[in-house]
Amino acid sequence: MVISPVHYIAVPLLAAFTIPLLSKYIHKELARIVPGIVLLYSVFVSIVLMMQVSEVGVISEKIAGWSAPWGINLMFTPFSGFLASLMSVVGFLIWLYSYNFKKIEQSQSQKYHILQMMMVTGAIGIVLTGDIFNLFVFMEITAITAYSLTSFYRERDGAEAGFKYLLIGSFASVMILLAVMILYTQLGTLNMAEIAQNAHLIPTPLRATILVLFLVGFGIEAEMFPLNGWAPDAYSQSPGPIGAAFAGIVVKAGVYALIRVIFTLFDIHGAYDFLIYGGLITMIIAETAAVAQTNLKRMLAYSSIGQMGFVLIAFGIGTKTAIIGALFLMFNHAVIKSLLFMSGSYLTYNSLNKKISALAGLGKKLPIVSLLFGLGAFAIVGLPPFSGFWSKLYVLTAAADQNMLLLIMAILAVSIIEIIYYFRVVSTLYYGKQEDEEIKVQKPSINAMVSMLILGATIIVVGVYPDIITHFLNNAADMLLDKASYIQAVLTQNIN
Amino acid sequence: MQNFEQYNSIITTGVYGSAIALILIGLYAVLIKKHLIKIVIGLSIIDAGVHLLFVAIGYIKGGTAPIFSPGNEDAVNKMVDPVPQALVLTAIVIGFAVTAVALSLVIRLYKHHNTARIDQIKSLKW
Numbered sequence: 315m316v317i318s319p320v321h322y323i324a325v326p327l328l329a330a331f332t333i334p335l336l337s338k339y340i341h342k343e344l345a346r347i348v349p350g351i352v353l354l355y356s357v358f359v360s361i362v363l364m365m366q367v368s369e370v371g372v373i374s375e376k377i378a379g380w381s382a383p384w385g386i387n388l389m390f391t392p393f394s395g396f397l398a399s400l401m402s403v404v405g406f407l408i409w410l411y412s413y414n415f416k417k418i419e420q421s422q423s424q425k426y427h428i429l430q431m432m433m434v435t436g437a438i439g440i441v442l443t444g445d446i447f448n449l450f451v452f453m454e455i456t457a458i459t460a461y462s463l464t465s466f467y468r469e470r471d472g473a474e475a476g477f478k479y480l481l482i483g484s485f486a487s488v489m490i491l492l493a494v495m496i497l498y499t500q501l502g503t504l505n506m507a508e509i510a511q512n513a514h515l516i517p518t519p520l521r522a523t524i525l526v527l528f529l530v531g532f533g534i535e536a537e538m539f540p541l542n543g544w545a546p547d548a549y550s551q552s553p554g555p556i557g558a559a560f561a562g563i564v565v566k567a568g569v570y571a572l573i574r575v576i577f578t579l580f581d582i583h584g585a586y587d588f589l590i591y592g593g594l595i596t597m598i599i600a601e602t603a604a605v606a607q608t609n610l611k612r613m614l615a616y617s618s619i620g621q622m623g624f625v626l627i628a629f630g631i632g633t634k635t636a637i638i639g640a641l642f643l644m645f646n647h648a649v650i651k652s653l654l655f656m657s658g659s660y661l662t663y664n665s666l667n668k669k670i671s672a673l674a675g676l677g678k679k680l681p682i683v684s685l686l687f688g689l690g691a692f693a694i695v696g697l698p699p700f701s702g703f704w705s706k707l708y709v710l711t712a713a714a715d716q717n718m719l720l721l722i723m724a725i726l727a728v729s730i731i732e733i734i735y736y737f738r739v740v741s742t743l744y745y746g747k748q749e750d751e752e753i754k755v756q757k758p759s760i761n762a763m764v765s766m767l768i769l770g771a772t773i774i775v776v777g778v779y780p781d782i783i784t785h786f787l788n789n790a791a792d793m794l795l796d797k798a799s800y801i802q803a804v805l806t807q808n809i810n
Numbered sequence: 811m812q813n814f815e816q817y818n819s820i821i822t823t824g825v826y827g828s829a830i831a832l833i834l835i836g837l838y839a840v841l842i843k844k845h846l847i848k849i850v851i852g853l854s855i856i857d858a859g860v861h862l863l864f865v866a867i868g869y870i871k872g873g874t875a876p877i878f879s880p881g882n883e884d885a886v887n888k889m890v891d892p893v894p895q896a897l898v899l900t901a902i903v904i905g906f907a908v909t910a911v912a913l914s915l916v917i918r919l920y921k922h923h924n925t926a927r928i929d930q931i932k933s934l935k936w
Contacts, residue, residue, distance in 0.1 A: 447897055447900070451900060451904065454904045454907075454908070457908075458904075458907050458908060458911055461908075461911050461915070462911060465915055465918060468918070468922075471922075473915050473918035473919045473922060474919060474922075474931055476915050477846070477912070477915045477916070477919060480908065480911065480912050480915060481840065481849065481853075483908075484853050484856075484857075484908055484912075485840075487904070487908070488833075488856055488857070488860055491860050491864075491901060492860060492863075494897075495860070495863060495864050495867065495894075498867070498893070498894065498897075499867050504893070
């Protein structure tokens, strides 16, 4: 059997339709197991394709035999492939973590796992597709599953957070749809490579309008300030593993779409500065807000927004080093923030309320989980032996090359803020005074433990040997900056 | 014939005008109204406006369906653009799904808070 990028989309879709039947007529447990198998298969596809892509350069798949400008094509480039692999691995680990998750167990686990699988599929689709309307469709698949997962717990305020997210998300989808429409009236094509080739033919005012509509639409998914009102509530009300999925998968897809539109579709110079300023404001406001939070998950949510601001800054600098740094940051954020959400949700589960002060003394009761949380906290602020250090170093080096001293100062100042609020949590865990002796500790299940340990090991291994990952990042950054070869790869594929 | 042309341009303006009017009405409902159901209706109206706009741009005066049939081979220039229609079909399905999820969330909110007014639901900071 030939492995092709279309397996990322087709297999989960097929599974999503058959799971309800399988679980009804064969065995109930299949609803939980099949999504895991499908996600594991996605990881396998990623490994095979990443090995192929390092030899071939670009793998493109025409869907239903229609070649590029007319049909929809999936592009597995070193850049999109890297993100797709990252998403499938994180998606599988989240499934592994939530397989025996206590609170999902109690409610309807069947729906949870299908939705989680579809969320990963939608995000991978966003990254792989070469068609702007198809991107919109995948964005909606991701968004609709995200709304439902946000409001998964009936007893929390999930419905409110979900509805808020839905309102903002529908606004985003209208913006994207309008932008796609104006693009189509101007160029008569939906293929991203052809749009990139002909974008200079659009009159400048219209081009700016389209760009702004896209920026607003995708900026909402990418948690850019001031469009990130949904994020803190959605993160804090959704099930713990879904917080990890938002940080590791959904937001990454939003950032990818933003970057694809700015770098490939519209190569406008002002847009890069816009990314830097937008990212800077997002980062400063979110990190400052994170200090004020008393709820652990809200704090992690604001930290996640801040990190996305950092990624946007790195993309905005626009040199090759900066883009390697940005991709490294995305990788780190996916791994580390997932670990923080996973371990953090066990910590909050064992405290009386979700307040940070209630975590006091859990370091002794849940030694491994607390240790992993501490590892994540150290890594995300960028302490040297862990992977977070390298990504920050890349971005700072790139900024220094461009003589952006104020930017460096701002990034370092924000890092200090990060250290303050993360270390506050860690010190509460270990040195805080226990208030209540009577809490019965819920130990994490084995598969959750395995999933967290894999993430923790990744942080340390990549921290010690960053070369493992920088090789891929190097190719990815080359691919992103080389717009011409992307266009060529898409539009000449019908010859062979 | 003169009359027909005039009639046609009125229709075109009318279609574009009503599409924009629908979007604005929907935005008004989403931003000003406090009742959750009215907000969901507003979202659907915005969607409808965008869909109408989408179909309108693919329209050609006196166009035919984009189907090749015997005896009709020279109709290529008169065919309406099928792509926007295909896109609108997809967008309608997506809009349907979003509305369904939104309504189910409204029901959940109503059961939880015993009200469907957005200004009375304040467990989370807005």
